[in-house]
Amino acid sequence: MNISNIYRDRTLDMMNEENVGETVRVAGWVENIRDHGGVSFIDLRDMYGVLQVVMRDTTLLEGINKEDCISLEGVIEHRDEETYNPKIPTGTIELEAHKVDLLGKVYKQLPFEVMTSKENHENVRLKYRYLDLRNKKVKDNMIFRSKVISFLRQKMTDMGFLEIQTPILCASSPEGARDYIVPSRKYKGKFYALPQAPQQYKQLLMVSGFDKYFQIAPCFRDEDARADRSPGEFYQLDFEMSFATQEDVFRVGEEVLTATFEKFAPEGSVVTAAPYPVISYKQAMLEFGSDKPDLRNPLRIVDVTDFFQRCTFKPFHGQTVRAIKVSNKMSKGFHEKLLKFATSIGMGGLGYLEVKEDLSYKGPIDKFIPDDMKAEIREIAGLKGGDTIFFIADKEKQAALYAGQLRNELGQRLDLLEKNAYRFCFINDFPMYEYDEEQKKIIFTHNPFSMPQGGLEALTTKDPLELLAYQYDIVCNGVELSSGAVRNHNLDIMVKAFEIAGYTEEDLKEKFGALYNAFQYGAPPHAGMAPGVDRMIMLLRNEENIREVIPFPMNGNAQDVMCGAPNEVSEMQLREVHIKVRK
The missing domain is CATH 2.40.50.140 (Nucleic acid-binding proteins)
Structure with a gap:
C-alpha cells in the first residue's frame, strides 16, 4: 500500500x-x-x-x-x-x-489476549469484537469474505447479470419465517417489514423487462440461531432470470459456485464438476434420510419395508423400515455407543445383523428371519462377509429422519467422510403442499410463488398432496447453500395455487397485491435462486460456526452484546411511532 x-x-x-x-x-x-x-x-x-x-x-x-x-x-x-x-x-x-x-492508548486491562482470542467464550469475544477482529485468524476470515464477495460480483457481471438494489423497508409477508417489523411514524398503526428475501421485488424486476438481475442481498428473519444460521440477518447471492427454465438456473448456479470454490477452496481440495448430480426430494429422503445430503459420506439407506412385512419380527410390522449397510468392523463397545446415540435422538432401539464370512448372520434379529428369506435380504442390501446392517423402523417420515441421523453419525464415528472435498448436488421435485396437523389444513411446503409441475391442469385434477413444484436446492457437504424455483408467473395458476392453501383471490390482492397486479401486464416466465454467502464462506474456511465469518454477528440468543441490541427506547420514541409496550 x-x-x-x-x-x-x-x-x-x-x-x-x-x-x-x-x-x-x-x-x-x-x-x-x-x-x-x-x-x-x-x-x-x-x-x-x-x-x-x-x-x-x-x-x-x-x-x-x-x-x-x-x-x-x-x-x-x-x-x-x-x-x-x-x-x-x-x-x-x-x-x-x-x-x-x-x-x-490502552486505558483498561485487556479482556483477553488478542493472539489467543478464539480460545475465549463466544459472548466475551463478541462483546469486544473490535479486539477479537485484531486476531489474525479472525481478521483473515473477513479479508477472505471480502475477496469472495468481490469475485461473486465480478463473475455475475461477466455472465451478463445486472446488479440492482431492492428496498430494505417493505411490506410484511404472511408466508415464511417471522418478519422483523418496523413501526411507521407517519401512518399510525401501520408497519414496514425488513425483507426476508428480495423475492417479490426480483420477480417484479423480471416483469419490468430486466433480463438478468443479481445482488448481494441482506435478508432479515426472526429465527433462532444454529451453527449454520446466524439469527437476525444474513447475505445471499440473489439472482433471477427471465425466459429461463430450471435447467438454465442450474447451469448458472453450477458455473458460479464451481468457479468460486475452485478459486477459494483450500489447496488440494476436490470440487464437484458440473453438471452436479440431481436428486429428487423423494429419492433424497429415501437414500439419505435428509433433503440436505452430505455426499462425502459413502453410506446409503435402503428401504426394506416390504421385506419385513413378510417376516415374523412383529415390532417391524406396519412400520416403515430403513436399513444402512456398513462394511467396517465394529466392536461391542461401538454397538453400545451407537445404541446410546439412537435412544438419545428418540429411537426405541436399534436392530442390527452382522454378516459372517460364510454369509450366515449373527445378531438379535437373525432368528426372526426365515431361512428361505435370508438370501433375499442379502441381495436387497448387497451384503457380504464382514458387513453389518442396521435397521430403523417407525412411521415413514420419522423412519427417514432417524435413518438420516444414524447415517451421519456412522459416517462421523467411522471417519468415512471424503477428505478435502466439496460435494455439490441439486435437490429438486419438492412437494408443492403438505398437511399441517396443527392448523388442520393444506399449506405450502416451500415457496408459495413456485410454479406447480403440470400447471393449472394438475392443480384442478390431482390430489394437492401429490403435486410437485419446480423448486430446487443446492446442497454442499450436508449444508443447504441455496434454494430457488421456477416462479409462478401465470395469474390463473397463481389464484388456483393459493386457493388450495386457503387464500381467496381477495387475500391474494391484499397480501401480494404488487405481484397480482403486475402479472396482469405480460409477465415473462422467470426463475432464480439465492446461494447463501455466509454459508459459502463458512464452508470454504472450514469453520463449524457461521458467526466466525461474519464481522459483527449476534450471539446465539440474537443479541448484539457489543452494542446492546435489542434495547429499550425512550417513551418519546414510542409515542412518535404510536406504540405502547405491554408489560
Whole structure:
C-alpha cells in the first residue's frame, strides 16, 4: 500500500531486505513486548503484517503497553541470523526505533489476549469484537469474505447479470419465517417489514423487462440461531432470470459456485464438476434420510419395508423400515455407543445383523428371519462377509429422519467422510403442499410463488398432496447453500395455487397485491435462486460456526452484546411511532 503521511509512509507487508538501511515511519498496534535488559523488543502489527522493532534506547518504551496504537520512526536493519523468524515475511529484518508516538492508548486491562482470542467464550469475544477482529485468524476470515464477495460480483457481471438494489423497508409477508417489523411514524398503526428475501421485488424486476438481475442481498428473519444460521440477518447471492427454465438456473448456479470454490477452496481440495448430480426430494429422503445430503459420506439407506412385512419380527410390522449397510468392523463397545446415540435422538432401539464370512448372520434379529428369506435380504442390501446392517423402523417420515441421523453419525464415528472435498448436488421435485396437523389444513411446503409441475391442469385434477413444484436446492457437504424455483408467473395458476392453501383471490390482492397486479401486464416466465454467502464462506474456511465469518454477528440468543441490541427506547420514541409496550 503506497501511502505517505504523518503516521506512516508504508505498510508492514512492504518491508523486506531491500529496505535495509532506509529510514521509515510505520504504524500499528503493539502485539508483544520483550525486555532483554538494556534492549527491548516489540512486535508491531498492522492489518498487513508483523514487524519486530528493537529499542536500544529503553526510554522509548516508557508508557507503552500491549495493544497501544503507535507510530514509529527508525532504520531497517538485518536481524542476527540466529534470531530469524521464518513464520513471518519480515522475519529477517527489524526496525531500530529512534522515535515513538503514542496514537491510541490502552486505558483498561485487556479482556483477553488478542493472539489467543478464539480460545475465549463466544459472548466475551463478541462483546469486544473490535479486539477479537485484531486476531489474525479472525481478521483473515473477513479479508477472505471480502475477496469472495468481490469475485461473486465480478463473475455475475461477466455472465451478463445486472446488479440492482431492492428496498430494505417493505411490506410484511404472511408466508415464511417471522418478519422483523418496523413501526411507521407517519401512518399510525401501520408497519414496514425488513425483507426476508428480495423475492417479490426480483420477480417484479423480471416483469419490468430486466433480463438478468443479481445482488448481494441482506435478508432479515426472526429465527433462532444454529451453527449454520446466524439469527437476525444474513447475505445471499440473489439472482433471477427471465425466459429461463430450471435447467438454465442450474447451469448458472453450477458455473458460479464451481468457479468460486475452485478459486477459494483450500489447496488440494476436490470440487464437484458440473453438471452436479440431481436428486429428487423423494429419492433424497429415501437414500439419505435428509433433503440436505452430505455426499462425502459413502453410506446409503435402503428401504426394506416390504421385506419385513413378510417376516415374523412383529415390532417391524406396519412400520416403515430403513436399513444402512456398513462394511467396517465394529466392536461391542461401538454397538453400545451407537445404541446410546439412537435412544438419545428418540429411537426405541436399534436392530442390527452382522454378516459372517460364510454369509450366515449373527445378531438379535437373525432368528426372526426365515431361512428361505435370508438370501433375499442379502441381495436387497448387497451384503457380504464382514458387513453389518442396521435397521430403523417407525412411521415413514420419522423412519427417514432417524435413518438420516444414524447415517451421519456412522459416517462421523467411522471417519468415512471424503477428505478435502466439496460435494455439490441439486435437490429438486419438492412437494408443492403438505398437511399441517396443527392448523388442520393444506399449506405450502416451500415457496408459495413456485410454479406447480403440470400447471393449472394438475392443480384442478390431482390430489394437492401429490403435486410437485419446480423448486430446487443446492446442497454442499450436508449444508443447504441455496434454494430457488421456477416462479409462478401465470395469474390463473397463481389464484388456483393459493386457493388450495386457503387464500381467496381477495387475500391474494391484499397480501401480494404488487405481484397480482403486475402479472396482469405480460409477465415473462422467470426463475432464480439465492446461494447463501455466509454459508459459502463458512464452508470454504472450514469453520463449524457461521458467526466466525461474519464481522459483527449476534450471539446465539440474537443479541448484539457489543452494542446492546435489542434495547429499550425512550417513551418519546414510542409515542412518535404510536406504540405502547405491554408489560
